[in-house]
Amino acid sequence: MEVYLGIDVGGTNLKFGIVTKKGKLLKKEKYPTKDLRKTGDFINGFVTLIGEELKNHPEIKKVGIAVPGMISKNRQTTVFMANVPEFNDVALIPILQKKYPEISFFLENDANAAALGELHFAKNKVPKNFLFMTLGTGLGSAAILKGKIFKGGDGNAMEAGHIITSNGKTAEDNMGKHALIEMVKEKIKNGKKTRLTAKNLEAKDIIIAAMNNDPVAVNVFEYVGTVLGEALVSTIRILDIKTVFIGGGVSKAFYIVEKNMMKILHERLPNYYTDNLDIRLATLGNDAGIIGAAALCFKK
Amino acid sequence: MEVYLGIDVGGTNLKFGIVTKKGKLLKKEKYPTKDLRKTGDFINGFVTLIGEELKNHPEIKKVGIAVPGMISKNRQTTVFMANVPEFNDVALIPILQKKYPEISFFLENDANAAALGELHFAKNKVPKNFLFMTLGTGLGSAAILKGKIFKGGDGNAMEAGHIITSNGKTAEDNMGKHALIEMVKEKIKNGKKTRLTAKNLEAKDIIIAAMNNDPVAVNVFEYVGTVLGEALVSTIRILDIKTVFIGGGVSKAFYIVEKNMMKILHERLPNYYTDNLDIRLATLGNDAGIIGAAALCFKK
Structure with missing residues (x-):
């Protein structure tokens, strides 16, 4: 069964979930954003967390990341996040792609991602x-x-x-x-x-x-x-x-x-x-x- | 030389112009909107005015009409015009197409048309x-x-x-x-x-x-x-x-x-x-x- 890793980045928590093609959430984990902040190397910590998920779930080939702020037009770089300033101007997708070349990564603003979720998985038409x-x-x-x-x-x-x-x-x-x-x-x-x-x-x-x-x-x-x-x-x-x-x-x-x-x-x-x-x-x-x-x- | 008839419908005047492919206005005419209003059959009068232009300029094969209000999504029908209520809910393009089957007609909101004009013909890039x-x-x-x-x-x-x-x-x-x-x-x-x-x-x-x-x-x-x-x-x-x-x-x-x-x-x-x-x-x-x-x- 094809499953995706969905990551919802927020000012309070980073939420990771394994989601089926039909939008069913199989498994969910939460990491307090401040824990990652404390390490002093937020981005590296974030990349490592993703790596652990990928190791634990080798069936995952695609990862979607929703972030609370502005991103580049080509969806490669995070631009500005009032609540997660560690993400200001980070070439996130190139970093992840280099580290995990066999995986496809997708970046989007969080409200946009949630709207897309409704489009694909809402209970009604x-x-x-x-x-x-x-x-x-x-x-x-x-x-x-x-x-x-x-x-x-x-x-x-x-x-x-x-x-x-x-x-x-x-x-x-x-x-x-x-x-x-x-x-x-x-x-x-x-x-x-x-x-x-x-x-x-x-x-x-x-x-x-x-x-x-x-x-x-x-x-x-x-x-x-x-x-x-x-x-x-x-x-x-x-x-x-x-x-x-x-x-x-x-x-x-x-x-x-x-x-x-x-x-x-x-x-x-x-x-x-x-x-x-x-x-x-x-x-x-x-x-x-x-x-x-x-x-x-x-x-x- | 290919030329187009551009019609700008306003609450005060109906403006007709012969325009080249390069956006040069060759000839311009104005009809007070209220004159057409007085006839009691605004739409028929409008269609007839277009017919006269087409007769005088047989080189015209395409006509663009800009109207001051809302139009249908498919650009066939005028929906609501505060200043030219005679155009509320008129199947304008089908009417014109039936009367002048050899001509192509295009309908758009006036601000949209003006913006398109800038896109094609603005003096700078x-x-x-x-x-x-x-x-x-x-x-x-x-x-x-x-x-x-x-x-x-x-x-x-x-x-x-x-x-x-x-x-x-x-x-x-x-x-x-x-x-x-x-x-x-x-x-x-x-x-x-x-x-x-x-x-x-x-x-x-x-x-x-x-x-x-x-x-x-x-x-x-x-x-x-x-x-x-x-x-x-x-x-x-x-x-x-x-x-x-x-x-x-x-x-x-x-x-x-x-x-x-x-x-x-x-x-x-x-x-x-x-x-x-x-x-x-x-x-x-x-x-x-x-x-x-x-x-x-x-x-x-």
Whole structure:
């Protein structure tokens, strides 16, 4: 059976997974990113980790790597990663190819890879054109156009998290995890009733509280809906794509986000768009990153 | 010599031009749009006008038509034109093809056509990827990607005039001709010193005043720069295209617009983008619409 190695590089963890051609995740491992950081030679450590996987699984001939940032147009080099700066300007594919010449390596941005994962492995039939918005630490985004990752002019299209919204901030600065935490802290300071406490507050606490109808937490995700709606309005106006997949950790609270998001979309877009809007939750869940990375191996 | 008929449909005029394969405009005619409107059968009148041109110029075998609005993905049907509602949902190409079966007809959005005109006929060498922003009655936009008009998912990509800016309004609502006039009127009401008068004020008066250093008019175009900068930030983040052509009537005052536009671009975009920004004035001038329409005939 043909299997692929999918690697999802994140600021917190490096996730490795063995994935079948049908998108089934057979095995999964996690390495804390900071452990690799401590060694002082991040790239070499990363290359070695891959080597160990390849040794343990000689059946692997193709490896897909998803990274959280910008990459070169030819998909050979990592360019800029805010959360994994060790990857800034690294000729990753040539390094790996030289070390493991018998293996094919594929590099892609993580949101793009996750969108490709949905394209190949979503539980329902997926159209050839869709937007993919991933609500996590930041606001990731990707587009599939004519069944392919949309790369734009120079390779790094779809940084929709950085587009401007109606309060002058970028979408991500309004609704990234850091912003959510700050919003709740501000509301606590202003005496709003909530079960949340400012100390050690994490985004996941806010998600759980929202799902338990905590008014402050619900309020925060309603606001996320407004911001996401605005980001989508501008993105849809530029790309004319009307199917949207919503993924990422925060999407658990999407049922709260949705109402304001739809309100903005319907207020701001004419019927040409809204008549055919199709908003869906992504289906691959927590493993979207690994499975998306493995989906890159379909390429050749 | 092979020549094409280029037709630029606008809310004010229908412009017809005979254009050579090298983009030279040999002959130009204008019909006021409202004259055709008065006949009560706009589409039939339009088809007849084309017929007369074809009769007078039997050497024409290809006709390109640029329209100010949305068209079908297959470029056969006009979908929605705010300023020429007679064209809403008209199967224009089939109608023309049936009437003049020996002629090839090509339909495109006007900003797209103008961008294609720059691609083929600009005075300097043009890259394969660029944005095209046309500052006129509204804010039109187009993108050329890999040497082709970028159509997005369903055919009507690049409605950048309708993306959201930092004051919550769309770019076009902030900087379209109507907005410029209202801004000046507001400033006059507030006693700002200007040679402009509120009565019968037209956008072209503001452009001329700005070029003559009228402080209110200059101020208005400085504001246009901020808005255009924001629209470009979001568009560039989504498309990763770093060359921008600026066209349209208001671009005469672009030297005033430019400063704030560049300020916003440099404030909002990281080096990845700004290191390679290339902002240019469009070169085809007033005839960009006709020449762009004729450029559609290169297709087959």
